[in-house]
Amino acid sequence: MIALDEFQALTQSIGEYAVDLIGRDALAGLQVIFDRRNRSGQVSIALVEPSGDEQLRVIACMFEVEQMFKDEAITSYSFVDVIDEEVDARETIRQYSLV
Amino acid sequence: MTHSGLRTAELCLKRAVAMKQDAEQIEDVAPDLAAVAYFYAGYHTIKAAFIEDPIFDDLTRLQSLDPHLIPDDRYVTHHRGRLGGNGPRKLGVNDIVKILYPSIATRYVRLHMASIAVRYESGLALYSFADVKSDFAELARLCRRRAQGQVARPARHASSTS
Numbered sequence: 143m144i145a146l147d148e149f150q151a152l153t154q155s156i157g158e159y160a161v162d163l164i165g166r167d168a169l170a171g172l173q174v175i176f177d178r179r180n181r182s183g184q185v186s187i188a189l190v191e192p193s194g195d196e197q198l199r200v201i202a203c204m205f206e207v208e209q210m211f212k213d214e215a216i217t218s219y220s221f222v223d224v225i226d227e228e229v230d231a232r233e234t235i236r237q238y239s240l241v
Numbered sequence: 242m243t244h245s246g247l248r249t250a251e252l253c254l255k256r257a258v259a260m261k262q263d264a265e266q267i268e269d270v271a272p273d274l275a276a277v278a279y280f281y282a283g284y285h286t287i288k289a290a291f292i293e294d295p296i297f298d299d300l301t302r303l304q305s306l307d308p309h310l311i312p313d314d315r316y317v318t319h320h321r322g323r324l325g326g327n328g329p330r331k332l333g334v335n336d337i338v339k340i341l342y343p344s345i346a347t348r349y350v351r352l353h354m355a356s357i358a359v360r361y362e363s364g365l366a367l368y369s370f371a372d373v374k375s376d377f378a379e380l381a382r383l384c385r386r387r388a389q390g391q392v393a394r395p396a397r398h399a400s401s402t403s
Contacts, residue, residue, distance in 0.1 A: 181324050194372040201347040201354075205339060216324055220354055221367045 149178040150236045156183050156211055157238030163203040166240075168196070171225035174238040176215065183211075185219040192221060246288065246318040253289035257282045261377070272370045273359045279377040280356035283349060284320075287338060290384045291315045294341065307332070307340045320353060345383045348376035 153176040161172055170188040177183075185204065189196055201219075208217045225241045247253045264278035296303055297315040304310055309330050314337055321333040332340075335353060339346040355368040355376075365373070386392045 192367060194369055197351055197368075197372070198347045201350050205346065205350075212330070213324075216322060218321060220357065220362070223367060 147236075149176060152176065152211070152214055153183065153236040153238045156185070156207060156215065156217065157240065159210055160185060160187075160204065160207045161240055163206055164200050168200070169240065171222075171239070171241040173225045173240070175230060176236045176238075177234055178236065179234045181215050183215045183217045185217060186222045186225060187219060188222050188225055197221065246316060247285070248292075248316065250289040250292040253285045253292065257285035257289065257381075260285065268370070268374075273364050276365055276368070276370060276373045277356045277359050279373050280352045283352050283377045283380050284334065286381050286384050287334060287342075287349065290342070290387060291317070291334075291337065293388065296341065310337070310340065342380075342383060342387075345380045348379050352376045352380070 153174050156176070157172060157174040160174070161169060164172070164187070168190055170190050171186075172188065173186045175184045175186075185207070187200060187204075189200065200221075204217070204219050211217060225239060227239065227241060230237065247256060260278045260282035264275040264282060267278070268275035291297070292315050294315065296306070297312050300312060303312065309332055314332055317332065317334055317337060319331075319333045320335055322336045323331045323333070335346075335350055338349045342349075351368070352373060355365060355373050358368060359365055383392065
């Protein structure tokens, strides 16, 4: 069993909450890269159906994610075509990936 | 180097008009760069709306919308919020748009995302240029209507964002 540190738990929570709100079926993948130095979480979102309306729906979901974690993290997000599975090994970085 | 941004609505709107005109001139040959210009046209349009918005003159009303909002936020220049260490959280333009003008917040944020994709990533591939233009047009329309007093403010933003 792997013990989760505080920041890994936060990273995982951000990722899981975003997936729940957006909907697993709507996602080709989602990744959170959290840097504990500045408490910033970058969420990369790959959509199954990346239409304009779907982008607006997902951005509204991300507003809720930001609101939920507003005291713990600065969250930003971007749409991507694929999730980069390469692991960032820096000690300050935590990751969550759904691919 | 730091900067304080344009300090009057008139200056912001002049910059917005210049950016929009630049965007229109290049959009057929360089839509990616035009998208960045449309974003900054939107940014300055929103900044003008903040400066003119009387909500910033009333601290009680302001903080009833979000306790982190302060009068100086009408001149905010950074896009995103920051956690202030032991101090209060600082809001960015994107946060304030969500609080004050929720009906256009998703479009404004997408416009910002598209400009980031052009400036720092691989371009507009995942964003439609037609959406960039319509996002700008919608937020400009709302800001015009607000300036004309045609838009009522929501009593309280249901999920105040910071």
